Amino acid sequence: QQQVKQSPQSLIVQKGGISIINCAYENTAFDYFPWYQQFPGKGPALLIAIRPDVSEKKEGRFTISFNKSAKQFSLHIMDSQPGDSATYFCAASTSGAGSYQLTFGKGTKLSVIP
Amino acid sequence: EPEVTQTPSHQVTQMGQEVILRCVPISNHLYFYWYRQILGQKVEFLVSFYNNEISEKSEIFDDQFSVERPDGSNFTLKIRSTKLEDSAMYFCASEQKDRGPTDEQFFGPGTRLTVL
Numbered sequence: 001q002q003q004v005k006q007s008p009q010s011l012i013v014q015k016g017g018i019s020i021i022n023c024a025y026e027n028t029a030f031d032y033f034p035w036y037q038q039f040p041g042k043g044p045a046l047l048i049a050i051r052p053d054v055s056e057k058k059e060g061r062f063t064i065s066f067n068k069s070a071k072q073f074s075l076h077i078m079d080s081q082p083g084d085s086a087t088y089f090c091a092a093s094t095s096g097a098g099s100y101q102l103t104f105g106k107g108t109k110l111s112v113i114p
Numbered sequence: 115e116p117e118v119t120q121t122p123s124h125q126v127t128q129m130g131q132e133v134i135l136r137c138v139p140i141s142n143h144l145y146f147y148w149y150r151q152i153l154g155q156k157v158e159f160l161v162s163f164y165n166n167e168i169s170e171k172s173e174i175f176d177d178q179f180s181v182e183r184p185d186g187s188n189f190t191l192k193i194r195s196t197k198l199e200d201s202a203m204y205f206c207a208s209e210q211k212d213r214g215p216t217d218e219q220f221f222g223p224g225t226r227l228t229v230l
Contacts, residue, residue: 036221045221100145103159104157104158105156
């Protein structure tokens with residue numbers, strides 16, 4: 001019920017291409033869906049986040065698409081660059097009282113090759 | 115830019131020993147978290163802390179674990195008797211109280227704990 005399933009586990013994309021990472025959840029109480037980017041040796045850093053009242057959110061080259069009925073959301077990285085090479089985690093949380101823990105997906109290791 | 119800091123960056127200990135991992139959250143944040151990440155696996159929630167008490171904890175956070183905010187700046191995670199399976203990267207995170215549209219948990223760089 002609390003799981004967030006993420007795919008693919010790894011992704012190789014040519015420079016300039018589109019990277020797409022997908023996540024699915026089961027708990028309908030989740031109402032906050034962030035994506036975190038993690039470089040080796042560093043902690044996760046928030047990249048972009050969405051709430052279920054919108055179906056899409058775009059920030060620069062990064063877009064989240066959200067499908068509430070299917071309980072799925074995805075990250076699209078347009079014009080992927082070698083500097084985007086990192087591990088990406090989707091996550092979800094609820095706004096219930098005192099229940100703000102993030103439930104993470106297993107991560108996707110993105111490699112953008114020149 | 116304010117950031118969460120953690121010390122030490124790497125801690126090596128013998129099985130059965132006690133360890134204390136330290137975190138300095140961002141100064142105006144009021145919610146604090148510990149997560150862990152076993153090598154190659156996902157980040158897992160351990161515990162959340164607000165108003166000087168635990169607000170939520172996971173199944174992982176058993177009696178061997180404790181958290182404390184001993185002063186106005188530090189937030190610590192203590193493992194009383196470490197096990198081999200406690201070897202992981204431990205991340206501290208902090209968050210402002212307001213759950214507005216730009217909620218964000220800010221993560222520290224982590225402490226790598228190695229239990230031998």
